[in-house]
Amino acid sequence: MTDHPMPICGDDYPLTVKQRALMTLVHRLGRESFAPRATQLDRDAQFPFANYADMRRAGLLGLCVPESHGGHGADYATYALVSAEIGRYCGATALTFNMHVCTTLWSGLLSEDLDMSDEQRASHQSCQHLHFDRVIREGAIYAQPFSEGGAAAAGAAPFGTTAVRAEGGWRISGKKIFASLSDAADYFGVLCTERKPDTQLSRRDTLYLAVPRHAPGLTVEGTWDPLGMRATVSRNLVFQDVFVPDEAALMPQGLYFQAATRWPHMFMTLSPTYMGIAQAAYDFTVAYLRGEIAGTGPVKRRQFATKQIAVAEMFIKLEQTRNLFLRAIEDARVDPSKSTRLRAYAAQYTIMENAQDLARLAIRTCGGQSMLKSLPLERLYRDARCGSLMLPWTAELCMDRIGREALYEPGETDA
Numbered sequence: 193m194t195d196h197p198m199p200i201c202g203d204d205y206p207l208t209v210k211q212r213a214l215m216t217l218v219h220r221l222g223r224e225s226f227a228p229r230a231t232q233l234d235r236d237a238q239f240p241f242a243n244y245a246d247m248r249r250a251g252l253l254g255l256c257v258p259e260s261h262g263g264h265g266a267d268y269a270t271y272a273l274v275s276a277e278i279g280r281y282c283g284a285t286a287l288t289f290n291m292h293v294c295t296t297l298w299s300g301l302l303s304e305d306l307d308m309s310d311e312q313r314a315s316h317q318s319c320q321h322l323h324f325d326r327v328i329r330e331g332a333i334y335a336q337p338f339s340e341g342g343a344a345a346a347g348a349a350p351f352g353t354t355a356v357r358a359e360g361g362w363r364i365s366g367k368k369i370f371a372s373l374s375d376a377a378d379y380f381g382v383l384c385t386e387r388k389p390d391t392q393l394s395r396r397d398t399l400y401l402a403v404p405r406h407a408p409g410l411t412v413e414g415t416w417d418p419l420g421m422r423a424t425v426s427r428n429l430v431f432q433d434v435f436v437p438d439e440a441a442l443m444p445q446g447l448y449f450q451a452a453t454r455w456p457h458m459f460m461t462l463s464p465t466y467m468g469i470a471q472a473a474y475d476f477t478v479a480y481l482r483g484e485i486a487g488t489g490p491v492k493r494r495q496f497a498t499k500q501i502a503v504a505e506m507f508i509k510l511e512q513t514r515n516l517f518l519r520a521i522e523d524a525r526v527d528p529s530k531s532t533r534l535r536a537y538a539a540q541y542t543i544m545e546n547a548q549d550l551a552r553l554a555i556r557t558c559g560g561q562s563m564l565k566s567l568p569l570e571r572l573y574r575d576a577r578c579g580s581l582m583l584p585w586t587a588e589l590c591m592d593r594i595g596r597e598a599l600y601e602p603g604e605t606d607a
């Protein structure tokens with residue numbers, strides 16, 4: 193099969209020196225190590241421990257940890273490019289890498305853009321030091337279990353998992369569903385609502401706390417046998433009066449709410465995985481039609497006009513997706529304009545929907561042999577299906593936000 197030397201962004205995209213080095217690194221890891229392991233991990237719904245050992249050795253767990261703390265100090269766009277490149281080879285590795293890396297991105301670079309009192313900034317810096325040190329020195333993995341099965345993960349209600357103030361820290365109770373990395377994370381970055389006496393739960397009181405895997409009162413439960421993204425191993429977490437000290441804070445009190453309001457691209461970070469899957473579906477189709485996929489015979493199918501038209505259709509869809517992706521990841525910033533915010537929703541929607549469509553077209557174009565489980569395309573097809581379901585920016589909710597925000601200015605009503 194053709195080695196795809198072209199990075200996910202195309203060979204004419206102006207990568208920085210740092211980006212080029214990182215992309216070369218993950219391209220090699222992805223092709224030589226992640227892709228050969230993906231079939232078994234998917235079949236057995238097993239977490240990609242070996243891929244994480246490779247990434248730990250290569251320093252990639254510290255991708256978005258600031259350089260001053262020993263990491264690569266990658267910014268948002270660099271994270272997105274690296275993640276998309278990983279997604280070409282193993283979707284589940286890229287998706288779980290998102291949960292880990294974005295924990296450090298949110299509590300690092302992104303939080304620097306937000307308003308904090310001097311006191312909050314000082315305590316945040318000491319918490320950052322603790323969390324970043326764990327990643328860099330101990331190779332710790334962080335997960336992001338937010339979903340609860342209610343409206344909270346969509347941003348429409350306070351989290352039902354709550355924390356009450358205790359001597360020197362917090363006591364957490366509640367349940368999270370779909371906790372990717374449930375078999376692997378050393379720390380679960382839990383979003384929960386501070387429960388205050390005689391006060392209703394409020395989204396403004398969201399806390400973001402890292403709970404160690406072996407904290408007393410925390411149990412991982414349930415089975416995991418889904419359609420796609422099987423190697424994410426996203427089981428449930430139950431918290432029964434789990435104590436964490438103050439330094440467990442990944443963001444100071446009130447900061448998550450501010451971030452969710454002012455830094456919307458923080459919710460677009462799942463999409464690079466699916467950009468990678470879209471590219472992989474296209475790459476497979478080209479290689480298959482060129483007769484380069486081992487085990488499918490040396491027969492070339494590229495001479496048929498119908499195949500050429502199908503590839504053209506796929507290429508156009510892929511380029512539309514890629515260009516919106518590249519624009520949106522460059523856009524990411526605090527307090528974006530209305531156009532920038534709407535473009536982010538449109539990019540997320542397009543990537544998640546087009547990844548599925550490209551996988552569908554790939555199977556239709558390549559034909560029956562291409563959907564055998566010995567080949568990666570049927571896994572890409574199943575993995576691609578998951579993207580538009582992922583909160584808070586599901587395809588439906590992106591449409592919902594675009595429609596509302598295009599038609600109403602902030603504060604406007606029809607009353």
Ligand SMILES: Cc1cc2nc3c(=O)[nH]c(=O)nc-3n(C[C@H](O)[C@H](O)[C@H](O)COP(=O)(O)OP(=O)(O)OC[C@H]3O[C@@H](n4cnc5c(N)ncnc54)[C@H](O)[C@@H]3O)c2cc1C
Pocket residue numbers: 291336337338339340341342343345346348369370371372373420421424426578580581582583584586587588589592
């Ligand atoms: C492979 C995989 C890995 C995942 N990993 C994680 C993880 O690590 N951490 C994590 O927190 N979650 C994770 N999730 C969960 C995911 O983000 C969703 O929260 C989960 O799929 C929601 O399932 P649900 O059936 O409860 O959705 P529901 O909340 O019932 O939503 C169903 C649909 O209704 C729509 N909807 C929901 N709320 C509203 C609303 N208020 N207004 C209008 N429409 C709405 C949305 O379009 C949504 O797709 C993962 C999911 C998958 C598939």
